Amino acid sequence: MPEEVRQLPKGASILIVLFISLVVSFVVSFFSYFFIFPQIEKRYLYVRVPDIRKLPLSEATKLLQSLNLNYNVVEEKESEEIQAGCIISQQPLPKTLVKKYTEVLVVLSKGVELVKVPDVRQKSLEEAKRILVENGLDILEIKEAESDTLEKGFILSQEPQPGVEVKKGFKVNLVVSKGKLVRKSPSVEKVVVPDVTNRTLIEAKKILESKGLNM
DSSP states (O other), X not given: OXXXXXXXXXXXXXXXXXXXXXXXXXXXXXXXXXXIHHHHHHHHHEEEOOOOTTSBHHHHHHHHHHTTOEEEEEEEEEOSSSOTTBEEEEESOTTOEEETTOEEEEEEEEEOOEEEOOOOTTSBHHHHHHHHHHTTOEEEEEEEEOOSSSOTTBEEEEESOTTOEXXXXXXXXXXXXXXXXXXXXXXXXXXXXXXXXXXXXXXXXXXXXXXXXXX
């Protein structure tokens, strides 16, 4: 006769079933927590930050809003490379994975400040320097030239001309008067007129011409 199959005690069977259930639950939970939930969370709760650098603020705003992201302009800076009203930099950086409704911090360009060149002609050099500095400009080169109309030390001309718009910090060229040109009269050599009395006409002429005189 076949040996009788031994049956486990009822309490032991319940423990084994509970143990197996716990193991299965742990495996499912582990897999869900580390694999399933992150994928769901990434898909529905996270987005990648777009690259909004060099874009106009209005265009960047639309792009961020389409991805459920917010923005905040934290600073405005002058920039020669980035046009005014466009974004210089951003934080977080492009392609960073963030939660939806995260605030993207941006630095906005003010472009380059332009100023009009003031008219410093006929001003003294010191006054011209002061006016240029007050307007955010500087002097590159100073040349001198004679003038019959302006005293020494006054501005004859400038480059760029008055009213031209330039970048702040631009350097202006000046031409300064060094006064009237003094023209010297040619020197006259004096000689003693020789005595040609009792001389023939030909002799008298030769004597006078030898002294630089005409008869």
